[in-house]
Amino acid sequence: MMDMDTFQQKWAEQDRKLDVSIRLNRQLLMASNMTYVQSPLRRFAFFQMLEALAGVAVAMMTGQFIYAHWHEPRFVLPAVALHIWVIANVAASVRQAVMAVQIDYAKPIAVIQKQLESLRVLRISVIRWDLLTGQIVWWVPFMIVAFKSFWGVDAYRVFGETFLTVNMLFGLALIPLAIWLSRKFGERMGRSVIVKGLVTAIAGYNLNAAIRSLGTVSEFASEN
């Protein structure tokens, strides 16, 4: 019967043979280390910062709108909803960028894998809640604020309060409905990678998988 220690000896014998049998392609090695390839994590952090900057610009506009219509709650309320959503996204983007730049592959495996999985959990959660809540704030509240600030038009008068209220309620009802539909029919919703990605994000499947992976890393690092 062979146990791991016997295998270790066989492995060492094979290792000695590898010294002479492995050929490192020096040309490719030089090409690999001379080519400037931006780290995917750095690129991710860069785009998160760009997103945060765009968010800050939008938050400044909504802030200005709130200030200008402070005594008109019917305009302030949708603007506040939009403002909070944008600020929450700026905070999430900055947090993700900071987490990404802090990842140093030369650190111990348990530390880095935990950081990577935590970043993945955060990213998937943000995408999920952006999809679920974005369809509310970027529809009726955005329409009310945009009509008023760009054209000075009162959306309540143009569309009627009933129409706007029904749309808002429909958006809210869509959150549990979208989660239920994604879980129920997610597997059958076409073969498109994008559709599948959206459906699994809404259903929370990839979030659950990321949380499980994070749990595996934490369990590995624990003493038990």
Add this chain to the structure above:
Amino acid sequence: MTIPALQDEFQKLIEEHKKILYKVCNSYCRNRDARDDLAQEIIVQLWRSFERFDKRYRFSTWMYRIALNVAISFYRSESTRTRLVISDEEQLVQAVDAPESEPEEIAMLYRFIDGLDPLNKALALLYLDGNTYTEIASVLGISETNAATKINRLKNKMRHEMG
């Protein structure tokens, strides 16, 4: 140190430790194309971190950390990977002998490693490579006691599966 001098030193060290690259790639990918991609990603990451390498530490420990971290993240990563285009005939690290000529015991070992989760793969590889518990603990970021416990579990698993 100038960039060309740094590159020379880097290439020399990689040449000396090419076995680590070969074994990590072989343990995490048995498919040739994926293995090439992984080898490149490891080299790129090693080069990117090389300036910060503290020479008071062993190069092999540092290389293991980066190579294993990249290998574990390789398939988990959802982001699009940046690929350098390499022709079918060229490989970064290649065994002169065909993989089929691997002794049966080594092939069995790779099959056993294949069945492990990514973190235990790293543990098995470090143990088989003859690293001490202190070195294994340092690469993995766990305590020595924890490393010893996990190695014992691996040994039992191997006995159970291959005995």
